[in-house]
Amino acid sequence: MNILLACETGSRAWGFPSPDSDFDIRIIYIHSKDWYLSLSEKKDSLELMFENNEIDITGWDLRKSLRLLQKSNPPLLERIQSPIIYKADTHFVKEIQQLAGSQYSRIATIHHYLSMAKKFLDELESAETYKLKKFFYALRSAVACKWIVEKEEMPPIEFKKMREGLAIEEKLLKRIEELIDLKATQSETYLHQGEAPLFALMHSCVALAEEQRTSLPASNGSLKDLDAFFLKMVHRYDD
Structure with a gap:
């Protein structure tokens, strides 16, 4: 081998x-x-x-x-x-x-990220506090959906390249950076709460994917x- x-x-x-x-x-x-x-x-x-x-x-x-x-x-x-x-x-x-x-295949790929985004969003919103690990799994998956709808090339593995390659409000990008810095200092057991504007971003990405997914090319x-x-x-x- x-x-x-x-x-x-x-x-x-x-x-x-x-x-x-x-x-x-x-x-x-x-x-x-x-x-x-x-x-x-x-x-x-x-x-x-x-x-x-x-x-x-x-x-x-x-x-x-x-x-x-x-x-x-x-x-x-x-x-x-x-x-x-x-x-x-x-x-x-x-x-x-x-x-x-x-x-x-954009239509094949979006199903994976959309399913992940919806799964993690449901889990996050069913509790008052959550792990940042799960939050970022949901956020990255949702933003990947936006990438697949709007761009013809594969979504990049690096989240920084993905989010900076899309039209996302500067204040949201800044908050994402702040949370990444926070996550870098906290253990996986750390519990977080809030972040309504970023949850709204995730929901908008999911809604866009739901609307466009069947029309994407294979x-x-x-x-x-x-x-x-x-x-x-x-x-x-x-x-």
């Missing part, structure tokens, strides 16, 4: 970690050619946990990853954009990012391109 990409995802890669945030390490790996030339169904993922569950490592085989790429799977799209890289085949990363752009990508890339990578690592 060869690692093609090992990177950070989650709050550290998104740009709003707490001091005690876990490390969410995600891997894309490839086997030798003979591993794929088998009639048996083999495990195409891995899961590892270390240091009292503070280091979470999961990985997907290349073939599984490309099948997910064809569906514009958001966790995969985030994985290949991570700003925190532990190990990478740089040629692979550049090529899969290009493929992701051609395979990108992917124009080609399975042939994914097959060709898969074969090229298998041959590259079988030498």
Whole structure:
């Protein structure tokens, strides 16, 4: 097995970690050619946990990853954009990012972020206080919906790039920065309350997504391109 990409995802890669945030390490790996030339169904993922569950490592085989790429799977799209890289085949990363752009489906991707935004909003608004971690999960998902509706390219993994690339009121952007600074000083158990203007922003993003999601375009990508890339990578690592 060869690692093609090992990177950070989650709050550290998104740009709003707490001091005690876990490390969410995600891997894309490839086997030798003979591993794929088998009639048996083999495990195409891995899961590892270390240091009292503070280091979470999961990985997907290349073939599984490309099948997910064809569906514009958001966790995969985030994985290949991570700003925190532990190990990478740089040629692979550049090529899969290009493929992701051609395979990108706005209508498929928005369903993921819309579902997450609605789920976390419901949980947040059902209690008087809440964890900032959950608040930012909801906020980032809602803003991602706005990005997908208004822009043709994939939403960036880094929340700063996402929110600064959209028309959001300056006072809201400033408050988001203040809360990110606060989160950086507080443990995951810290409880927060209020922030009505940001909740209103989230609801407006969700409403926009609900209105526009069925009219968004699907992917124009080609399975042939994914097959060709898969074969090229298998041959590259079988030498």
